[in-house]
Amino acid sequence: MPRRILIAKPGLDGHDRGAKVIARALRDAGNEVIYTGLHQTPGQIVEAASQEDVDAIGLSVLSGAHNTLFPKVVELLRARDMADVLVFGGGIIPETDIPGLKEAGLAEVFTPGTPLTTITDWVETNVQAH
Secondary structure (H helix, E strand, C coil): CCCEEEEECECCCCCCHHHHHHHHHHHHCCCEEEECCCCECHHHHHHHHHHHCCCEEEEEECCCCHHHHHHHHHHHHHHCCCCCCEEEEEECCCHHHHHHHHHCCCCEEECCCCCHHHHHHHHHHHCCCC
């Protein structure tokens, strides 16, 4: 059974090329990928994750709002008793923000220039299909 992964662009960030590249790489690696599109609220992302019964959520932010949006998604998942859904993120994220994001519940954070195989290998190792 393939892993089901939701790729989402929370907030007002209008650039999704990177998210689409990640979605395609994950799909090519044998995962089922659902892409929600631009301008999603954390609530919309969690609702889509629930409806699609995903194993993980990959978030992408380039706008600098990662410290607000990423933890909010984790918080909403926990509130809906979906804490088993692994959340990982990427985008323009300063190295100094990564420890706080992990403390807030993100499983991993990828920064620009991360090889696609690093991300797909991480998903294969860490995301369990249910």
